[in-house]
Amino acid sequence: xxxxxxxxxxxxxxxxxxxxxxxxxxxxxxxxxxxxxxxxxxxxxxxxxxxxxxxxxxxxxxxxxxxxxxxxxxxxxxxxxxxxxxxxxxxxxxxxxxxxxxxxxxxxxxxxxxxxxxxxxxxxxxxxxxxxxxxxxxxxxxxxxxxxxxxxxxxxxxxxxxxxxxxxxxxxxxxxxxxxxxxxxxxxxxxxxxxxxxxxxxxxxxxxxxxxxxxxxxxxxxxxxxxxxxxxxxxxxxxxxxxxxxxxxxxxxxxxxxxxxxxxxxxxxxxxxxxxxxxxxxxx
Amino acid sequence: xxxxxxxxxxxxxxxxxxxxxxxxxxxxxxxxxxxxxxxxxxxxxxxxxxxxxxxxxxxxxxxxxxxxxxxxxxxxxxxxxxxxxxxxxxxxxxxxxxxxxxxxxxxxxxxxxxxxxxxxxxxxxxxxxxxxxxxxxxxxxxxxxxxxxxxxxxxxxxxxxxxxxxxxxxxxxxxxxxxxxxxxxxxxxxxxxxxxxxxxxxxxxxxxxxxxxxxxxxxxxxxxxxxxxxxxxxxxxxxxxxxxxxxxxxxxxxxxxxxxxxxxxxxxxxxxxxxxxxxxxxxxx
Numbered sequence: 001x002x003x004x005x006x007x008x009x010x011x012x013x014x015x016x017x018x019x020x021x022x023x024x025x026x027x028x029x030x031x032x033x034x035x036x037x038x039x040x041x042x043x044x045x046x047x048x049x050x051x052x053x054x055x056x057x058x059x060x061x062x063x064x065x066x067x068x069x070x071x072x073x074x075x076x077x078x079x080x081x082x083x084x085x086x087x088x089x090x091x092x093x094x095x096x097x098x099x100x101x102x103x104x105x106x107x108x109x110x111x112x113x114x115x116x117x118x119x120x121x122x123x124x125x126x127x128x129x130x131x132x133x134x135x136x137x138x139x140x141x142x143x144x145x146x147x148x149x150x151x152x153x154x155x156x157x158x159x160x161x162x163x164x165x166x167x168x169x170x171x172x173x174x175x176x177x178x179x180x181x182x183x184x185x186x187x188x189x190x191x192x193x194x195x196x197x198x199x200x201x202x203x204x205x206x207x208x209x210x211x212x213x214x215x216x217x218x219x220x221x222x223x224x225x226x227x228x229x230x231x232x233x234x235x236x237x238x239x240x241x242x243x244x245x246x247x248x249x250x251x252x253x254x255x256x257x258x259x260x261x262x263x264x265x266x267x268x269x270x271x272x273x274x275x276x277x278x279x280x281x282x283x284x
Numbered sequence: 285x286x287x288x289x290x291x292x293x294x295x296x297x298x299x300x301x302x303x304x305x306x307x308x309x310x311x312x313x314x315x316x317x318x319x320x321x322x323x324x325x326x327x328x329x330x331x332x333x334x335x336x337x338x339x340x341x342x343x344x345x346x347x348x349x350x351x352x353x354x355x356x357x358x359x360x361x362x363x364x365x366x367x368x369x370x371x372x373x374x375x376x377x378x379x380x381x382x383x384x385x386x387x388x389x390x391x392x393x394x395x396x397x398x399x400x401x402x403x404x405x406x407x408x409x410x411x412x413x414x415x416x417x418x419x420x421x422x423x424x425x426x427x428x429x430x431x432x433x434x435x436x437x438x439x440x441x442x443x444x445x446x447x448x449x450x451x452x453x454x455x456x457x458x459x460x461x462x463x464x465x466x467x468x469x470x471x472x473x474x475x476x477x478x479x480x481x482x483x484x485x486x487x488x489x490x491x492x493x494x495x496x497x498x499x500x501x502x503x504x505x506x507x508x509x510x511x512x513x514x515x516x517x518x519x520x521x522x523x524x525x526x527x528x529x530x531x532x533x534x535x536x537x538x539x540x541x542x543x544x545x546x547x548x549x550x551x552x553x554x555x556x557x558x559x560x561x562x563x564x565x566x567x568x569x
Contacts, residue, residue, distance in 0.1 A: 086291065108522060152304065212410065
């Protein structure tokens with residue numbers, strides 16, 4: 001009964017992986033009529049000297065360093081805030097929207113909001129007497145602009161996981177603490193937060209992996225620009241491997257780097273989740 | 285009294301936060317109904333004064349009137365068809381394959397921990413990494429620009445996720461039921477088909493919805509593996525229009541609305557079950 005799954009995954013993920021491993025040691029360009037040529041580690045040497053590649057690491061670092069903590073705090077705050085508020089269920093449903101809407105559609109919405117001449121964001125700034133900002137055209141502003149979009153789109157995910165986690169905090173634990181005279185904040189600080197700790201780790205790693213895969217929003221808003229301000233690694237691989245000339249060899253080498261990082265993160269994730277216990281895999 | 289004030293304060297903060305999360309959606313929806321003269325206006329029209337359906341029907345004369353194909357979304361139909369076929373195909377196949385595998389893992393512990401870890405790591409695979417090799421392979425197999433190309437690649441990320449969530453759904457169905465069926469002489473497959481599958485219907489429906497949603501919104505692989513209206517999906521249709529200096533916002537927003545509608549409807553309907561899937565099955569103590 002697992003045969004269809006295994007066939008599917010081997011054919012469509014294990015095979016591409018092996019192919020990529022092979023190609024990363026070759027020069028191969030689909031736009032030229034020459035067969036792949038073995039070049040050893042040349043692609044990786046090129047990578048070490050590649051300034052666009054370094055810019056993409058910087059941008060990824062910024063996303064992870066700024067967007068991630070904000071999402072975590074905001075998501076946690078929302079999870080605590082929304083408990084018992086008037087209309088709790090309605091707000092919770094509406095908060096699903098940013099993460100469910102196809103990224104391409106979200107891109108259209110934000111492109112309109114960030115519009116230099118007519119966008120509501122610059123209009124809001126003007127209300128505070130501030131200058132218009134070229135949100136997608138200025139080096140720093142474009143980076144901040146994308147970070148804001150990421151926060152908008154993925155804080156709801158953090159919220160949902162932590163909100164669901166809070167529902168699972170054993171009631172009797174909270175009650176006995178309250179009886180012992182603990183106030184609302186003490187309950188949160190000493191009982192609920194420790195209970196959420198593993199979930200916070202899960203969220204962090206899942207989001208890190210997502211940030212490394214960032215593509216759709218970048219394509220729809222900045223297209224990596226201006227210059228190489230907003231090139232996440234995935235987008236750079238797309239440019240190298242597809243849109244700027246089908247350089248499959250170098251694209252594969254870049255993919256190897258991306259895969260290495262993601263594999264590392266995934267393994268940490270699997271450890272933290274304790275999937276053997278979670279899925280009751282150990283034989284009874 | 286103090287509690288009342290606190291409740292009001294909470295509501296006010298909640299409303300303020302909601303503005304940030306909902307305004308982009310609001311802007312998209314209202315723009316889809318604004319006439320051409322209101323797309324570019326300063327100050328921006330926060331509350332639309334006039335509403336029109338021209339952006340959907342293509343009847344608008346607007347600034348971009350006639351030709352160019354950017355005022356109307358009437359040529360959206362083939363893309364809509366492709367999206368429906370691909371997303372439905374992906375949802376059905378991935379749920380079926382995942383249900384089989386999930387049952388085997390839940391009941392017989394096939395492959396154990398290493399196998400499940402592998403499945404999860406496939407889910408985490410960046411699509412761009414698989415896209416290049418698959419492009420080369422699909423070109424050889426003459427699969428480029430077909431529905432199957434997209435269904436197959438979409439299965440690689442929807443199926444592992446469905447397996448992962450379905451295992452815990454199946455775990456919750458009492459084993460005694462299977463055993464009773466066994467004793468009555470049913471084969472494992474018959475047990476699965478007649479006993480377990482009907483009982484896990486909500487889980488299967490949720491996974492089908494989630495697979496549909498993921499496939500429906502997928503952009504990168506569709507961008508690389510398709511090239512014409514024969515197989516291109518809605519997100520690609522939308523992506524084409526975003527590059528110009530001045531974009532026809534109304535029709536684009538209208539097309540965006542059409543693209544997000546099924547996803548929004550599904551996710552609100554299936555919310556209760558989706559939460560479990562979305563939170564990664566991780567909240568189970």
